[in-house]
Amino acid sequence: MAFMKLQVVKGAYALVDVGGSSWPVPEHVCGKITDDMIGDACEMEESDVEAWQGCVSHLAQYIPEHGEIFSVTREQGYCWRLSAPGYLDCTEWSACDTIADLYKEALESLDGPEDPGYAGEVRALLEYARDEGMPLTDTQARYLEHEDTYPAFAWTGGYTIIYVDKDGDVLCSKCAVQTMADGGEISHDTHDEGDPEECAQCGHVMKSSYGPVDDAGDDA
Numbered sequence: 001m002a003f004m005k006l007q008v009v010k011g012a013y014a015l016v017d018v019g020g021s022s023w024p025v026p027e028h029v030c031g032k033i034t035d036d037m038i039g040d041a042c043e044m045e046e047s048d049v050e051a052w053q054g055c056v057s058h059l060a061q062y063i064p065e066h067g068e069i070f071s072v073t074r075e076q077g078y079c080w081r082l083s084a085p086g087y088l089d090c091t092e093w094s095a096c097d098t099i100a101d102l103y104k105e106a107l108e109s110l111d112g113p114e115d116p117g118y119a120g121e122v123r124a125l126l127e128y129a130r131d132e133g134m135p136l137t138d139t140q141a142r143y144l145e146h147e148d149t150y151p152a153f154a155w156t157g158g159y160t161i162i163y164v165d166k167d168g169d170v171l172c173s174k175c176a177v178q179t180m181a182d183g184g185e186i187s188h189d190t191h192d193e194g195d196p197e198e199c200a201q202c203g204h205v206m207k208s209s210y211g212p213v214d215d216a217g218d219d220a
């Protein structure tokens, strides 16, 4: 699922029940959800069921189960999915009531720091959540304020930057982004000299800017 982009649609969606499972379809995708589409086959006169099913049959193309549609309701909230740009490859739509739920669920669905697109997707998700009114932690706000937050190297001079979480574990820039995205506190430091540091989460090795210190040098 590498290089998957998060797509979010806010507003009305149809919740389509096919008997046991329900699938959200954003109005943005299926077109206007009219009053005559809303209904429950079990609560209709038998003579009305066929006409209603004709009215909602086009929704079947947007859901993974192409069985008989049992009921359709109109809901409000956030629908999201992951899609690979330029391909037809995408996940099914999921729906959430609140921006906090959307942030949590969407963040968990992203691939993590090993995906080269991860930092950009986290930034886009955080910006969206902030604009929708989700309170951010200090670290998250700082991340959004500074475009170049959590780089691997200082942009002047190329000094190695390492990150430290609240337990004192050393992290690489990518894992620091993940920790920050989860709401954790992160501090940073440059790694000027000495042996390489290893990321506590992914094992990525970060060499110091000036390399190992030669202890034998003092005795010569």
Ligand SMILES: [Zn+2]
Pocket (backbone or CB within 6 Å): 113, 171, 172, 173, 174, 175, 176, 199, 200, 201, 202, 203, 204
């Ligand atoms: Zn790492």
